[in-house]
Amino acid sequence: MNRDLYIDFAKGLATLSIIFIHTAFWSGQFYIPAEVRVFSLVFDVALFYALSGITSGANIEKTLYRLLKLQITYMIFVTFLFFLDYFFKVFGLTFFSLEWLKNFYSTFGSKYSTTSILAYPQWQNLGNWYLHQYTNADTFPVVMGSFWYLKVYYILTVFGVLILRFFPKHINGFIGLCFVLTLLFNSYPEYYPTGQVGYVAFYLAVFLIGNKMRGKKIPSKGIPILYAIVAAALAGMFWYYGGEIFYKINKNKFPPKIPYIIWTLFSLTTLFVLYNRLKINKENFITHIGKNAIFFYFAQGISSSLVYFLVVPLKENMPWWLLMIIIYGINIILAFIISAGLKKVDACGWKILEFLRRKTAS
Numbered sequence: 455m456n457r458d459l460y461i462d463f464a465k466g467l468a469t470l471s472i473i474f475i476h477t478a479f480w481s482g483q484f485y486i487p488a489e490v491r492v493f494s495l496v497f498d499v500a501l502f503y504a505l506s507g508i509t510s511g512a513n514i515e516k517t518l519y520r521l522l523k524l525q526i527t528y529m530i531f532v533t534f535l536f537f538l539d540y541f542f543k544v545f546g547l548t549f550f551s552l553e554w555l556k557n558f559y560s561t562f563g564s565k566y567s568t569t570s571i572l573a574y575p576q577w578q579n580l581g582n583w584y585l586h587q588y589t590n591a592d593t594f595p596v597v598m599g600s601f602w603y604l605k606v607y608y609i610l611t612v613f614g615v616l617i618l619r620f621f622p623k624h625i626n627g628f629i630g631l632c633f634v635l636t637l638l639f640n641s642y643p644e645y646y647p648t649g650q651v652g653y654v655a656f657y658l659a660v661f662l663i664g665n666k667m668r669g670k671k672i673p674s675k676g677i678p679i680l681y682a683i684v685a686a687a688l689a690g691m692f693w694y695y696g697g698e699i700f701y702k703i704n705k706n707k708f709p710p711k712i713p714y715i716i717w718t719l720f721s722l723t724t725l726f727v728l729y730n731r732l733k734i735n736k737e738n739f740i741t742h743i744g745k746n747a748i749f750f751y752f753a754q755g756i757s758s759s760l761v762y763f764l765v766v767p768l769k770e771n772m773p774w775w776l777l778m779i780i781i782y783g784i785n786i787i788l789a790f791i792i793s794a795g796l797k798k799v800d801a802c803g804w805k806i807l808e809f810l811r812r813k814t815a816s
Contacts, residue, residue, distance in 0.1 A: 459734035464725060465505055465744030469751065471497040472600075473789055476758040477782045479704065480596050481765040485774045492703050499603050500718045501725055502747075503657045506611065507664025508729070512618040521608060524748065528604065530803035531752050531796060532583040535591060538756075540575050542593045597755030602708075605650050610658045618665060625662055632659035640712050652709040660722065671730040680727065684719045691716045749793040749800070757788035 471494075478486050478494040510517065582589045586605045588598040617628050635655040639646040646652050672680070691699060691713055699706075699713050706714040734741065743750050761781050768777055 459737065459741050460729065460732055461505060461509060462737075462741040462744030463732075463734045464501065464728075465747045466740035466742070467744075468497060468499075468501040468505070469743050469747050469754070470740070470786065471501075472499065472751070473754045473758070473785055474782055476596055476600065476754060477761070477778070477785050480599070480758050481762045481781065482778065484765060485769045486778055487774065488701055490778070492700060495703055495707070495714075495717060497721045498707075498718060500657065500660050501721055502603070503607070503610065503660045504664035504722055504725055506607065507614065507661035507666075508668050510611065510614060510618065510661070510665055512615065512622065514615055514619050517611060517615040521611060525608075526804075526807070527748065527800050529584055530800050533580065533803075534796070534799050535594065535597060535756075536575075536580045536583070539591045539593045594756050594759040596758040597752075600751065600755045602650060602653075603751075606653045606657055609650065610654050610661050613654065613658055614661045614665070617662065625666060629659050629662045629666075632656065632662070636710075636715070637712075639709075646709060656710045656715060663722075667726050667729060669730070672727050677727055680723050684723055687716045687719055743790075746793060746797065749796045750789055752796055753789040753792035754785070756792050757785050760788060761785050 475494045475498065478491040482491060579589050579591075583598075586601070586608075588601045591597050617625060621628065632655045636659070639652060639655065695713060703714055703717050706712070706717075710718075761784060764781060764784065765777070768780075772780075
């Protein structure tokens, strides 16, 4: 079966959008206008859950094996990150003053502790990362700020494959249940589950809708109707909540509340409208990113942290829009380079595990 390059293309564009979001909301908080930061959320993480639904099937064993491989790749990455963070602090203490490091971490919002600045390895952090408790990595704060997605992905993929396997005739019912729960949680915020549990209802619905769209094509006559519904929902949102809700979209993302859900409708509609309509016949730079999306996702956390060093000396010397373009371009280049390195680190980690398996089996 030929690989659907549209899926890779869509994943690649979604990844580039995530890089822009983290450029805008992390280092960009110091110079990019709030309006631009909000508009960066138009194409956001919900696209990945929809694409996962499109590519997922009802094979439980295959799905669990894929999740296990992802968990091991994740553990290899955070182990590498742990030592990278440690050596960066040692390097910083060698070439910079302790006061400089304190100012660096406090400037960019990283949780400062004397122990971390003095570069004593905090092994409990590595254990927490393995178990998906995302305690901060001081030098690379964007990495752990990105990983909420991964935990939710694990949860909804397990729920999703169980539904697809055991309740294939009731998918519409589960989609309806997810929306009812989402509305209930929004109507009665005191009942909204804490942690990532509250994220699952909406994103599981997106996942299941994606799976329902698998192999299908939205009729051309239905496209104007869909976009009219999206426009009406956006207009209704601003009418009900007022214009100030525009500046609160990001606050309504964690966990996803009604304003953010409405905000995602345009990107999700566009994804499904172009599915089986936009033909990608040749691999390109964007499909390459999509095929290696997990490594780019890991890499952009590192690169989005590193560009902080460039923002401080440059933000007073050029217009914000020019700096944004430069930093975003550098972020993409760094993510591309780092992702290639992370693939090699991952391959090395798997070789070490295979070596240990052979040694312990003999």
